[in-house]
Amino acid sequence: MRPLFWLLLAVGVVANVFVTTFSGLTGATEIVASAGTGVVALxxxxxxWLTRARVRAEGRA
Known part of the structure; x- marks a missing residue:
């Protein structure tokens, strides 16, 4: 599952850079596309974060 999340994160960031820099979109379409790629990345x-390995602290109450 974690490799899929890493892939989605990378694709979301690259897609967001493409949308904001090279796509030529303007106005509402750029906002929607940027928001969509941002939602994927987030x-x-x-x-x-939810699937991270949790280390239990010894000696703490």
């Missing part, structure tokens, strides 16, 4: 980041 969702992948949250998925990675």
């Amino acid at each position: 969702g992948a980041g949250v998925g990675l």
